[in-house]
Amino acid sequence: MxxxxxxxxxxxxxxxxxxxxxxxxxxxxxxxFQAVGYLDHDRGDxxxxxxxxxxxxxGVLTRLHSECLTGxxxxxQHCECGDQLAAALRxxxxxxxxxxxxxxxxEGRGIGLLAKLRAMALQAxxxxxxxxxxxxxxxxxxxxxxxxxxxxxDLGVRSVRLMSNxxxxxxxxxxxxxxxxxxxxxxxxxxENNITYLRTKRExxxxxxxxxxxxxxxx
Numbered sequence: 001m002x003x004x005x006x007x008x009x010x011x012x013x014x015x016x017x018x019x020x021x022x023x024x025x026x027x028x029x030x031x032x033f034q035a036v037g038y039l040d041h042d043r044g045d046x047x048x049x050x051x052x053x054x055x056x057x058x059g060v061l062t063r064l065h066s067e068c069l070t071g072x073x074x075x076x077q078h079c080e081c082g083d084q085l086a087a088a089l090r091x092x093x094x095x096x097x098x099x100x101x102x103x104x105x106x107e108g109r110g111i112g113l114l115a116k117l118r119a120m121a122l123q124a125x126x127x128x129x130x131x132x133x134x135x136x137x138x139x140x141x142x143x144x145x146x147x148x149x150x151x152x153x154d155l156g157v158r159s160v161r162l163m164s165n166x167x168x169x170x171x172x173x174x175x176x177x178x179x180x181x182x183x184x185x186x187x188x189x190x191x192e193n194n195i196t197y198l199r200t201k202r203e204x205x206x207x208x209x210x211x212x213x214x215x216x217x218x219x
Contacts, residue, residue: 018150031093045105053097061098062160063088066106077193110142128200149176187211
């Protein structure tokens with residue numbers, strides 16, 4: 001690769017990892033957040049952290065939310081993603097401070113939108129979410145949380161109370177140098193359309209979803 005040359009023959013800086021690009025106020029129906037935008041130079045994704053209040057550096061209430069167009073924007077009941085995002089935003093406002101890192105490039109647990117739709121079509125034919133990905137020759141979960149840790153460090157966050165039911169997120173943050181002092185469950189009541197999906201996440205992907213026991217015979 002040819003190195004870029006800046007003015008007066010000096011080499012332009014070659015960025016890697018997450019670079020903070022912009023910060024702007026973002027009033028929402030939940031409260032007024034600060035939207036901090038990042039460019040992930042390693043993957044090419046544009047990322048955003050929604051920061052509420054004075055977050056400090058320790059024990060920050062935090063959600064790492066994987067992009068889900070169908071759930072977040074369209075209100076899909078195939079998953080609980082949209083409800084989890086709303087619950088996380090409400091929680092940080094109720095807390096008085098916190099961060100929601102919205103992770104682009106995580107659509108369909110990292111396989112992309114069209115592949116996710118293909119997997120959903122297979123699930124409609126009877127496969128579970130794990131079987132559908134494998135049938136397409138795709139990984140069950142291709143997400144990487146390294147950029148999330150970089151963003152948190154840039155925001156001055158050293159330890160978090162992590163809103164998640166997924167033990168892999170906790171492990172990933174810890175492996176990337178962010179201490180997780182507490183895991184805060186983010187449990188959404190299931191419905192007829194997502195109960196099979198949620199049970200698969202619990203039984204095959206080790207998600208902590210104890211509330212499903214109470215609805216074992218509902219659907």
